[in-house]
Amino acid sequence: xxxxxxxxxxxxxxxxxxxxxxxxxxxxxxxxxxxxxxxxxxxxxxxxxxxxxxxxxxxxxxxxxxxxxxxxxxxxxxxxxxxxxxxxxxxxxxxxxxxxxxxxxxxxxxx
Amino acid sequence: xxxxxxxxxxxxxxxxxxxxxxxxxxxxxxxxxxxxxxxxxxxxxxxxxxxxxxxxxxxxxxxxxxxxxxxxxxxxxxxxxxxxxxxxxxxxxxxxxxxxxxxxxxxxxxxxxxxxxx
Numbered sequence: 469x470x471x472x473x474x475x476x477x478x479x480x481x482x483x484x485x486x487x488x489x490x491x492x493x494x495x496x497x498x499x500x501x502x503x504x505x506x507x508x509x510x511x512x513x514x515x516x517x518x519x520x521x522x523x524x525x526x527x528x529x530x531x532x533x534x535x536x537x538x539x540x541x542x543x544x545x546x547x548x549x550x551x552x553x554x555x556x557x558x559x560x561x562x563x564x565x566x567x568x569x570x571x572x573x574x575x576x577x578x579x
Numbered sequence: 580x581x582x583x584x585x586x587x588x589x590x591x592x593x594x595x596x597x598x599x600x601x602x603x604x605x606x607x608x609x610x611x612x613x614x615x616x617x618x619x620x621x622x623x624x625x626x627x628x629x630x631x632x633x634x635x636x637x638x639x640x641x642x643x644x645x646x647x648x649x650x651x652x653x654x655x656x657x658x659x660x661x662x663x664x665x666x667x668x669x670x671x672x673x674x675x676x677x678x679x680x681x682x683x684x685x686x687x688x689x690x691x692x693x694x695x696x697x
Contacts, residue, residue, distance in 0.1 A: 472621075502685075504688075510690065511583075511670070511688040511689055511690040511691060512622075512670065512672075512686075512688040513687075513688065514685055514686070514687075517685065557621070557622065559622075566612060566624045566627050566635060566638075567612075567622075567624070567686060568624070569614075569621045569622040570621055571620060571621035572621055572622075
């Protein structure tokens with residue numbers, strides 16, 4: 469079945485540092501890939517997505533590239549801010565109707 | 580409504596009691612999903628509705644869990660004879676259309692219902 473593996477957190481960075489959160493997946497067919505973010509006290513919201521190989525999703529300075537050869541969708545940001553502190557979830561959807569999520573990675577950005 | 584609305588936001592109950600959690604999806608969204616988020620766990624899929632039908636209920640953990648959706652809108656998740664391991668945040672999400680890998684399946688989540696079973 470489908471599965472998503474994320475790096476374990478928490479990830480603690482200083483403001484303006486470079487961020488990478490690793491995500492790899494196992495899926496049949498050609499899934500779409502997503503990053504969702506959960507800010508403290510808020511619901512999950514879509515951060516970015518990519519629907520086919522080599523697509524790059526981007527939003528709010530975050531980027532992730534759909535790499536079929538390495539089955540990966542790593543999240544990156546060049547310069548994080550305190551306001552980026554949140555839990556980040558990698559997810560995929562394939563031919564089934566539901567999203568499969570990773571366990572989430574907590575990011576803490578300090579001044 | 581403007582977003583996905585869930586109630587109650589917090590529920591504390593005693594072991595053995597029944598609870599009902601409600602989800603009001605975005606108007607016009609035909610697909611509705613229930614997920615469970617436990618401490619230290621990812622998001623666990625429970626059930627998916629397309630309209631009033633549930634083509635995928637594979638994630639319901641036991642027969643104590645059931646869900647229904649009426650009028651293609653509001654959904655209720657019912658947990659009977661609650662156990663302490665049922666304690667979690669129950670998330671509801673909706674989307675314009677379910678199914679497929681087209682990328683159209685962008686889910687909008689509610690803020691969740693936090694259930695604590697004592």
